[in-house]
Amino acid sequence: MLNTLRLAFKNLTRYKRRSLLTGLLIVLGVGAVIVFSGLSDSFKRLMIGQITDSMLSHLQVHKKGYVASIDNLPLNLNLPPQAYQRVKAMLEAEPGVAALAPRLKLGGMLSNFETTTAVRINGIEPQAEDQVVPDLRGRVSGRQPGQALVGRGEILLPEVLARGLDLQPGAEVVVVATNREGSVNGLPLRVGGVVASVMGPGGRDGYMHIDDAAELLRMPKPEISEVVVRVKDFNKLEEVAGRLKTELEQGKNPKGLPMFELHTWADLAPFAHIARLIDLMTIFIKAILVAVVLISILNVMMMSVFERVREIGTLMAIGTTPGKVARLFLAEGFILGLASSLAGAALGVGVIAALHATKVSFLFGMGQRIVLAPTVGAGTVVGVCLIVVAVAALASLQPAMKAARLEPVEALRHV
Amino acid sequence: MDLVSVEGAGKTYRLGEVEIAALWDINLSVKEGAFACLVGPSGSGKTTLLNLIGCLDQPSSGRVLVTGQDTSRLGRREAAIFRGQNLGFVFQGFNLLPVLTVYENVEYPLLMVKRLPKVQRSEAVARVLEAVGISDQRDKYPDQLSGGQRQRVAVARALVGSPALVLADEPTANLDHATAGMVIALMRQMRDQLGTTFIFSTHDPRIVEQAETLFTLSDGRLVDTKAGLAGGQEVGHA
Known part of the structure; x- marks a missing residue:
């Protein structure tokens, strides 16, 4: 497996500019999602904390x-x-x-x-x-x-x-x-x-x-x-x-x-709806990231297969099984996704750290000034990276299967 | 002993509604250690016959036996494994992997196909690079080599796994005459040193002279077989 990954990495360096541009797109996407998640989660936590710790607390019991x-x-x-x-x-x-x-x-x-x-x-x-x-x-x-x-x-x-x-x-x-x-x-x-x-x-x-x-x-x-x-x-x-x-x-x-009724803070505070809206927006932005990764990796891998048909034929001729050919292309997509997501995570975490140090200040309703020191959880960063790597592997699946299905004799004839 | 036996093999292709015959009822056999050449004009069926012998394609009729095994009905995976274990290929366009060095290109079949341990790999690669006279180029990439050097690397890659049979489709077509002669001489030398059987195709009459066994194809039919040329091996034919 390590040899396949090493060869896949070398293949990615074959078209450096293309790999870098695709990677950069994913890096920016991952970075943006992490920054947005960090800001929105921190804002949500701050507001929920303010509401529960200064007014409503967590639960309230009333007469029905x-x-x-x-x-x-x-x-x-x-x-x-x-x-x-x-x-x-x-x-x-x-x-x-x-x-x-x-x-x-x-x-x-x-x-x-x-x-x-x-x-x-x-x-x-x-x-x-x-x-x-x-x-x-x-x-x-x-x-x-x-x-x-x-x-x-x-x-x-x-x-x-x-x-x-x-x-x-x-x-x-x-x-x-x-x-x-x-x-x-x-x-x-x-x-x-x-x-x-x-x-x-x-x-x-x-x-x-x-x-x-x-x-x-x-x-x-x-x-x-x-x-x-x-x-x-x-x-x-x-x-x-x-x-x-x-x-x-x-x-x-x-x-x-x-005789009694019990409500959580979320039942009593309209901000709970805003919090749910923020969650929805985060999901929507992650969906956009998935689409970006899917399209860019699929595109680059399809191009890679089309440009290397003859080479695939050579690999098969000298004994590489269709499964190994598929794994090679899957590994290329995986490495591109992994490396880009790690770089994107570093970018996103870096931006959040900078915002945490400088603090973000903005007006939020009725002249209230919010000062936010955003943070992002490890779970969010790991989750975004896992999504990107999984989608990258998924996007490579179709080109990899296409490569594996090539007939060696046809592939060797390809010009 | 016959290493390759082609028994009544034919190959037809469909082109839309039309069926085109590329090979008709080919019968031939090649003994172990032979240095055989397929000759004939373009479109005579040389490459198609090499593809059948090399398990890259399957005959439409008849059968092909290599090392005693009927390879005509092998599945894609089984055929790939069979090729990896028993065959070596040299291509007209060299077909080296551009991202790998000379050493890595030659090592590839041992690493990715045969999965040999590193010590065995490095010994085998060093030996074969020495044999083809290209040890000093081991860290270069294919685009840093001349055509003749690339084909030497291709020959080394074909031989490194000690295959029973090496198939070379027009191995000298992209080389000048002197280099082509050197490559053929190298293949023959390897046959002498390692006992590997070689079957290659060409339509260059000057290269044909190097062959010990000659199969002449025309319009998809085997029209002539000459054995014992230049002191070569025995060969049978149908």
Whole structure:
């Protein structure tokens, strides 16, 4: 086999310019796919990380029907304390769960005593919230190190509202909300910090302590709008979600209907559709690469066979079997594919490394600036190389079979 | 002992609806160690007969026996293996592999066909390159050699596997007269040294003189057989 590969390599050097041009086409194709995959995967990871680590976490449990009306923040679809305890027990029993946190969500009016505006607020347990969305703290400005994420009597305002109402940390505000029974209540609070906006649901929400939220809504004990869950291994999210869904389905209301619903971050964030679109685009670009490799290798190998008919006849005359002739041409396509894919991988990885060092910065929606330090996984690089080598071998198959099927006597007569 | 026996072999080709006969009922035999020549004008069937003897083509009728084996019905793979084990070829256009050096060209049948170990290969290649007088050119590529040198390499490649029979189709057609004479003399010398049987074709009357056995073809028929020329080997005929 080694001798066949050596001879195949020598044959490729016969038409250096042609082999180099074909190889270069594949090198650029592989490089482009790796750069695109690196950029798109890194962007996807960054966005998913931002969404899950600062807002949604990995999973959320609600009372059945809550998510369908989530834009209205319906107070009548909150989980009563006993139901929350039941959910909590189920979640704590699941070994894949790392942490959980309850939230009481409400809509209200925020006033700086001069201007009033609508605000969406998450009532949170600060320590539990730190566990499920560890990056939220990093988005809050105006907090001292060691301070709780939010304290009693404080509110964290989304930066768009803070800017619009010209509110700084320490400023006094009033939040007014209507509870489930329809009575209106107000609560004076101090701005404890400003939360930077990020893309996605909840990216422009404010935060207050869950006990303040309950007090504002005149609940004797906090009811829970959603239970936010962080899993230990993000790669096993679907597995954990499947198990939890089965478990939660056992919770029935007095009518015998399911009482809870569970959603992954992807069910709740529109970015999941963009992520799927990015995946589709990556597949599409890989398909283009496959076509480029297929056509270029097929073309160069067909030319090679047509130009070497007499030589093939000679090889057969001196005892080379048709199988060995086929292997020789397959080896040529294989080497061309392998060498080009390795060079393309080096080019792609090099470009990604350079982009990682310099960082890519661009605006993404609503004035949000994304700073990307792209990386590419070994699996992606190896996968692209394997595809190219396999397609190169496949493209060589037809010319190789054609060469093997030549009749030696006809081939020797060829001029 | 007959190394080659052609028994009533005929070959016809189809050209559209027309059937063209290239060979008619050829009967001949060639003994081991013979130095035989096929002569005749262009289109007389020399190459076709060599192709049948060389298992490159199959007869439409009759049969061809080489080293006692009926090669007429061998499959493509079996025929290739048979050629690799028993036959050597010298072509009019030399047919050397341009990407390989002289040494690698001669080594090819041992490496890729017979798969001999390196020590045996290098011994055999060195011996045969020495025999054809081209050892000093071993690292050159075919395009760096003259026509005569290339044909010497081709002869060395044909002989390196110690085949029972070497077939040479117009081996001197692309060479000047002096070089052609040298190549034929070389082939004959190799026959004398190694005992290899040679069958070659030519229509050059000056080369014909070198043959010990002469088969004359005309319009696809064997019209004359002369044996014992220039003190050559015995030959039988039908």
